Amino acid sequence: MSIENIPEIYLKKDEPIQDLFVYDFKMTNDVVKSKVNLSMNMFSFLQVGKKQVHFADASVIVNKEQSLLIRKGNWLWTELLDNDDIYYCKLLFFSEVRLKAFLEKYVNKEKGLKDEIPFFVIENDAYIASYLDSLSKMSLMPSNFNDNLLSVKFEEIMLYLITKYGEKFELYLYSLISKESSPLKKTIESHVYSNLKLEEIAFLCHMSLSTFKRNFIAEYKVSPGKWLQDKRLQRAKELIEKGDLKVSDIYLDFGYSNLSNFSIAFKNKFGISPTEIVK
Structure with a gap:
């Protein structure tokens, strides 16, 4: 089984990796336990289908009612079609540099970590649905304007999730920049x-x-x-x-x-x- 390097496989040839970008992922065939090398932290906003991820010391499965924030690393992904014979999710990738800048700007305090977990489950709601719709409309805008707006949209979803989940989400964000790995x-x-x-x-x-x-x-x-x-x-x-x-x-x-x-x-x-x- 080959290893998929994500997000690199979603880029055009010789296209540099941005520290913040969106990708619409669609497929029409089930994929079971594909090997993924995820080089950036990633939001997976599931729209249609089911997703299961095996991590080093945990596993999680979500449907279209939930989304995931996943830390970078080597994971096994299973993506299953829904009744509509399609799988679709909107992926939002962000670098550690971008995350650190956000935490310094809006949180700016040290957090003690008890346990490091590789994922955070997000319950989809009306606000998130509206947010994803706004991301879709951004593709119609000029690229220079789009880049600036995406920076704002990244901060928006982070601030919303902090408001929704409180310190639990803040702790998770800090765990993403920890260098410790699972034994x-x-x-x-x-x-x-x-x-x-x-x-x-x-x-x-x-x-x-x-x-x-x-x-x-x-x-x-x-x-x-x-x-x-x-x-x-x-x-x-x-x-x-x-x-x-x-x-x-x-x-x-x-x-x-x-x-x-x-x-x-x-x-x-x-x-x-x-x-x-x-x-």
């Missing part, structure tokens, strides 16, 4: 029970698969494949024993492509098949 162990253990492949977890750790395996063994003294399989099978066994879910309901959630492979791995570990537990 390897935290990233791995956040995805123990997900259906992500080793290659995908390695990507979230900003590592090649070989480097990830080497670092994993140094940390856990066992290969990542065996460690994850044991953890996931143990969790699957617990769910089956509780009787809340059928075997056919869970095998995909633990990274198995079909029920047969899951049943074989389960029996190899526990000596009985998952269906025997149900009985």
Whole structure:
């Protein structure tokens, strides 16, 4: 799977990256867990469809009723069409320089950070709908006027969200300029029970698969494949024993492509098949 460098892929050849710009993204096919290298912080104002993002130590899914502010980094994106057979979102990218200037101008105070999270969920409302409509109309204006107005529009949405979410949003903005990264162990253990492949977890750790395996063994003294399989099978066994879910309901959630492979791995570990537990 190739890596998409965003926003670079949205630019024309030899076009420089601006520290603030808008891009309308549309597609007519589902895209599942594409690898994205996001080099700028980004608002994703979802208009039609659903979006799921896997981060190093978290994941989030939103529909057209919500939008996301996402920090730069390596993420996995899943974008799904709606009933209209289209996916559409308006993306607003901004640099760290632009963010620092905003914070100095309007907040201008240090914030203590407890936890760094890679995203902030925004509930869409009438004001945001009107704001997005105004961004769309800007494309009809002269480019020099457009650049100046976009600077004002960036401050507008930031100030509105601070008013709407208060200190919680301010703290998140400050976290975007922090240089700390998620530790390897935290990233791995956040995805123990997900259906992500080793290659995908390695990507979230900003590592090649070989480097990830080497670092994993140094940390856990066992290969990542065996460690994850044991953890996931143990969790699957617990769910089956509780009787809340059928075997056919869970095998995909633990990274198995079909029920047969899951049943074989389960029996190899526990000596009985998952269906025997149900009985």
